[in-house]
Amino acid sequence: MKYLKIFIVFIISIFIFTSGVYASKADTLAGLRSELADLKEKKKNVDYKTAKTKSEINYAKNNIYSSQDEIKKNEVSIDKAKIEIEKLNIEIAKTKENIKSLMNALQDTMGNNIYLEYLLDAKDYADLVYRYTIIEQVAAENKEKINIWEDQINKNIQLQKDLAVREEILKNEIIKLEKSVMSLGDRYDDYIEDAAAIKTEVTSTQEYINYLVNLGCGENQSIISCISINGDTGFSKPLGKGTITSYFGYRIHPITGVKSSWHNAIDVGGNSEGTSVYAAANGIVSKITKRSSCGGNQVYVHHNIAGKLYTSSYWHLLNINVSIGQSVTRNTVVGTVGGGRNTPWDGCSTGPHLHFIIARGWYGTSCSGDCYLNWNTFKYAKSVDPQEILKLPNKGIWWFSR
Ligand SMILES: [Zn+2]
Structure with a gap:
């Protein structure tokens, strides 16, 4: 009995297998019509995938554009920072020159500059001390100015560094997005191609159905x-x-x-x-x-x-x-x-x-x-x-x- 069951299952599975391979679903008009309906459904699916891929491509492209925009803005900011640094460096150089001559005046009474003249013009000793203090103060203020400018330079250098890092990130992002746009584009082309092919299948199957209807074939014949x-x-x-x-x-x-x-x-x-x-x-x-x-x-x-x-x-x-x-x-x-x-x-x-x-x-x-x-x-x-x-x-x- 057990062997009989196994034998029956075996026979049935052979039948299912061979019918799957050799028999056809659309060997009648009715079958062809259901095949046509399947094809149309398939066409709809491919059209949907095409539209979806298109919008994914647009989304990725928009991201590329905004990244490129940000890079452009960053580059403008980097240029600004560089110009700012140049200006500050000029200021610093001038001021350093100034401090140098102040210091020279304070150290070397034989020097020949405006501060020295200012010192030598002192009416008396008290005035000399007073003038000396003034010059010292001016030097200190200039040093302070330099400190602030150097701070600003450091900030600008840091800004440039940050912007460069961000630019690197954005550039990598763009490369990734471009790759994705390319593979999405391939997929899109495939879908378009599939859709076109299915369309010819639909037309072809419809034509064959019309031909059989004209011959007078029965739906289930x-x-x-x-x-x-x-x-x-x-x-x-x-x-x-x-x-x-x-x-x-x-x-x-x-x-x-x-x-x-x-x-x-x-x-x-x-x-x-x-x-x-x-x-x-x-x-x-x-x-x-x-x-x-x-x-x-x-x-x-x-x-x-x-x-x-x-x-x-x-x-x-x-x-x-x-x-x-x-x-x-x-x-x-x-x-x-x-x-x-x-x-x-x-x-x-x-x-x-x-x-x-x-x-x-x-x-x-x-x-x-x-x-x-x-x-x-x-x-x-x-x-x-x-x-x-x-x-x-x-x-x-x-x-x-x-
Ligand atoms: Zn071939």
């Missing part, structure tokens, strides 16, 4: 039983000539340099931009997305290959030559090679090439609304190696026919 899709027996190469430049599987990412980044496709090089890209088998165009950056223009085609469902996908396209719901054959040009100079928006391509994906099942319309932004399921469980399916030669070896 399975899509495969409603659309007439030309079956096929296998796949052809999507390009008339070419060579693999990057294999399917784990690799070092050509742009990010990340080791073991998953490449869910093969890259085919050796064709200039504008070269015709063909559908790899008979099928129906199920999705068209235009990603403003990584991936560029993409076409998804659904196939029925000897009773098994597949999706093929063509990325980095310069032009898209098909529309949603269009039946295609192996001779249909779905688009043209891009990824080079003529597709400057496509930030994750290092030159003209086709990123060609084959996946088991129908995706784009049937991957739980999540295969674009979070396509772990797509890339790990569902994509297969096109080199194997198409029997393509290894890197560097060319083919010249499809």
Whole structure:
């Protein structure tokens, strides 16, 4: 009995696992509609994040501006303090000179200056003492003045030091803020890009729904039983000539340099931009997305290959030559090679090439609304190696026919 229970759990978990991998949520119109609703919700979330990031950027920028303002004011204060010190130093020098001559007068009666004359002019001894005292007093007052000025100089020096410390703090603050503005800016760009991509997903899914409604598909009818899709027996190469430049599987990412980044496709090089890209088998165009950056223009085609469902996908396209719901054959040009100079928006391509994906099942319309932004399921469980399916030669070896 215990073993029977374990066996049942085992069977159920296999069922859940395989249905999660192979079955699709949106294999009916109703499912597609819920997928569309999910996409719209996702779009709303991304729009919200975009706005939030924008306001964070503005906040950081305002902080930078106010720090820069404070630095400017500090620098003015530092300059003022320097000028003040210069002035005081001049006063002190003058006064010191004065004291020196006073002292000379008091010490050396042979000296020759105004104080000495003042002393020598004394009418009598009492007057001389009196005058002597006066000169002593003046000297003391001058010394006092110097003390005050020196105090002021010290204060100004301290002020300069304090301002310099504050400036250092503000400069570090600005560096931090600028870094944060930069990473926020990257995030903002990502969100904008996501939003644009989701928007094309929404449009694409809506178009596919319209197409199915026009065909008269029932809300809960399975899509495969409603659309007439030309079956096929296998796949052809999507390009008339070419060579693999990057294999399917784990690799070092050509742009990010990340080791073991998953490449869910093969890259085919050796064709200039504008070269015709063909559908790899008979099928129906199920999705068209235009990603403003990584991936560029993409076409998804659904196939029925000897009773098994597949999706093929063509990325980095310069032009898209098909529309949603269009039946295609192996001779249909779905688009043209891009990824080079003529597709400057496509930030994750290092030159003209086709990123060609084959996946088991129908995706784009049937991957739980999540295969674009979070396509772990797509890339790990569902994509297969096109080199194997198409029997393509290894890197560097060319083919010249499809
Ligand atoms: Zn690629």
